[in-house]
Amino acid sequence: MEFGLLGAVEVRDRGALVEIGHVRQRSVLVALLVEEGRPVPVDRLLDRVWGERAPLRARETLYGYVSKLRKLLELDIERTPAGYRLTVAPEQVDLFRFRALVRQGALDDALGLWRGQALEGLESEWFDALRESLHAERVAAELDRNDLALAGGRHAALLPALRQSADDRPHDERLAAQLMLALHRSGNDAEALRHYDTMRRRLADELGADPSKPLQDVHQRILAGERHGTGPRQLPAPHPWFTGRADELAALDTSGTVVITAIGGTGGIGKTALALHWAHQHFDAFPDGQLYVNLRGFDPSAEPTPPETVLREFLEALGEDTIPAGLDARAARYRGLVAGRRMLVLLDNARSTEQVVPLLPGSDVTVLVTSRLKLAGLVAGHGARSVSLDVLHPADAHEFLTARLGSARVAAEPGVVADLVSWCGGLPLALSIVAARAAMEPDFPLAVFAEELREQPLDALDAGEIGTNLRAVFSWSVAALSDEAARAFGLLGTVGTADVSLAAVAALLDLPVAKARMVVRELENAHLVQQHVPGRYRMHDLVGLYAADLPVDAGSRLADFYAAAVRAAAMALEPFKALPEHESSHVLAFSGSAAAMAWFDAEHACLLTEQRQALERGAFDVAWLLGRALNPYHLRRGRTSDDIDAWLMALRAAEALGDETKQATAHMCLGADYVEMGESALGHSHFERSLELFARTDDHAAHGAAHRSMAWAAEFEGDLEKALEHSLRGLEKFRAAGSEIREAEALNEAGWRYACLGRYTEARTFCEDALLLNNKLGHSEGTAATLDSLAHIAHHDGRHADAVAHYREALALYRELDNSAEQATVLEHLGDVHAAAGDGAEAREQWERALELYEKQGRTTEATALAARL
DSSP: OEEEOSSBOEEEETTEEEOOOSHHHHHHHHHHHTTTTOOBOHHHHHHHHHGGGOOTTHHHHHHHHHHHHHHHHTOOEEEETTEEEEOOOGGGBHHHHHHHHHHHTOHHHHHTTOOSSTTBTOOSHHHHHHHHHHHHHHHHHHHHHHHHHHHTTOHHHHHHHHHHHHHHOTTOHHHHHHHHHHHHHTTOHHHHHHHHHHHHHHIIIIIOOOOOHHHHHHHHHHHTTOOTTOOOBOOOOOOTTOOOOHHHHHHHHTTTTOOEEEEEOOTTSOHHHHHHHHHHHTGGGOTTOEEEEEOOTTOTTSOOOOHHHHHHHHHHHTTOSSOOSSHHHHHHHHHHHHTTOOOEEEEESOOOHHHHGGGOOSSSOEEEEEOSSOOHHHHHHHOOEEEEOOOOOHHHHHHHHHHHHOHHHHHHOHHHHHHHHHHHTTOHHHHHHHHHHHHHOTTSOHHHHHHHHHHSOOOOOOTTSOOHHHHHHHHHHHHTSOHHHHHHHHHHTTOOSSOEEHHHHHHHHTOOHHHHHHHHHHHHHTTSSEEEETTEEEOOHHHHHHHHTSOOOOTTHHHHHHHHHHHHHHHHHOTTSOOOOOOOSSOOOOSSHHHHHHHHHHHHHHHHHHHHHHHHTTOHHHHHHHHHHHHHHHHHHTOHHHHHHHHHHHHHHHHHHTOHHHHHHHHHHHHHHHHHTTOHHHHHHHHHHHHHHHTTSOOHHHHHHHHHHHHHHHHHTTOHHHHHHHHHHHHHHHHHHTOHHHHHHHHHHHHHHHHHTTOHHHHHHHHHHHHHHHHHHTOHHHHHHHHHHHHHHHHHTTOHHHHHHHHHHHHHHHHHHTOHHHHHHHHHHHHHHHHHTTOHHHHHHHHHHHHHHHHHTTOHHHHHHHHHHO
16 A cells, blocks of 8 residues: 655555545545654644534544545554544555655665646645655755755756746745756856846835845856865875885876776885875866875774765865765765766775775776775776785885985985895885884984884884784883883873873873873874874874783773763763762863763773773673763764763673662663654663663652653654653652742743644743743753743743743743754744744744754754745
């Protein structure tokens, strides 16, 4: 059975049309279908089907239609306390298939599902509004498809459709910009500029508005004669002392039409140096841009970078504002954007063919891939040319040392230099370390360094593995350090994170920050660590592997530091929530929410890694605290997937501790996260386990928290009555516990759900009580949330000025708290009020600000819906 809504409403059984009865009966079917399995209250169904023109016996008529639909189509239309529920598989409804294809980036397939005007033949105010919304979704998909076609150089083929669409939608500025670009790239600047002038006058005469900034930007680019040859320039700088590799460079030059080149070779052999040198030599051959990413395939302190993450970064670099969700959708958008362009993509340090394949453009774009492995699958399955690197020829190694140390110094000790070249075995990394140390001591004869190498000679390098000679080079380098710096090097090898802050280094070394900075500076000078951004340090992967093998006792100083710091940061965000104490001799203080959020932003990856390591080594109290304390940050940044990862580790820690209260808390939060991610069944199984565990305790506050989470989940799933029921039960529990903070939050949430059910008198009473209590307690987060609820109530009471005032107060508080997730939501609601009050320009401004935040936070559902409205 298939249901068609994107045109005249129709039902097909194995392809054959099924007669579905009177227009009102069809209306009932559609009103249930569009809810995707959510219940629809009877009163809401009546309003959707008839609006204000409902007949006297509308309820009985509705029941009759539902009964007929059950029999006629053999549908399972369930009657629940919350209303009627119709559940069908998403692939059975063309509207849901359309949306899924749009998310995947298959825009041609998505638009091909439309057969005409959506919901044709259905009449009511609700259907008119829904039809308009669906039309906006279709237009948004068409515009996205136009962008892909333009990015792919298909401007000429697109022109006829763009001209027709521009005639149909004369006020669509995004469409106007697309038409102007297509005309410009077809060599018709005059018509493009005329179209802009027409659009500008039309907007001024009919709407009293100026063209939007994006449209003005396109106009300026055309006036400036911009060519379609600009793009991202992401290549790192070439290595300053690159020498040799003439044969390998020639092999890359003769690659011809082979667009993928896998550059293999062991760690430290100079793969990246070769790729960057060749890329900069041929910079002008790629006028449309160069993309670069370190895939971290062999990084000891981080997992290989997922292709989905890389694609997001590439799409942003290519100018995409809206990033689709999912690997396939991002890969499709990426291929469309680079198609037909003369570009270079450098994929550095790949772990496997599987990691690389989604990043291949599928066009004539040149791709360089570096890896320690030969990537036979890339060669066999994708036509890659393999260029394998060996050690440097002795003459090239000699030339390298001459370039690095100066010809006079090298000429003064020719025999010693020959020894250095020999013992380094032609390995570029080893040569770099020797040269760096000699450069740091310009007054020392090179024989000093040669003597040290003689005492610990390099062994041969085992292809594809870390050879003992490399360890000898690192050992020699560490031996040249002061005792304090050598100890610091070994301790940094125990960190296990991709990078580390100066404050964390100070805690690890148990030194004041100023002293720790001086110690790490010595490691920087020896090229053993790199300060890649101010105040944060990382090691090359091979250096890190060597350091990790050194016999040092790091104790628990770093874990204690992170545990104490994350607790302090979480308490700055939620000062009224109790967290277990954790002692550390290095304590961070946070001046407020903004400072705490900034610290979380910088340390997030390190905290997750530290939590995983704490769990592995049995530090279950630290693993639990890290997961618990990360939760408020994840909520404010909309990082639900990360929150799930953190709570799963915290749950394992709680189980190891045998602490049922902690287990229940983890299950409770996982339930809410999984519901938000669309995995309702899994979410509710966690809720059930949470209640089961909480039932074994007399902790009223914990019971209240469980009901609070389930109320949120019920609201998210559309069951407002159930959400209100859980809110009121949670309020009772918090009052029994004597927790005024939780009581204030529960009052607001109950008031909000009354408002969502249209019971505004009760809603206002609850929320005003909540505001008084929050203000009494100085609970800024609770005050902001309550102001948001009161604004919503005022809006629906028609008190637009009060609504705007409440929303602006809430927004100011959320900004002080650096809660960007709630800022976005409030901005959208503020735009709604301005729209209702007839101020379209102000509404649009607020919506655009909300959309920008939604997109940054990866909130695809909200962003897509709001973009369609805009």
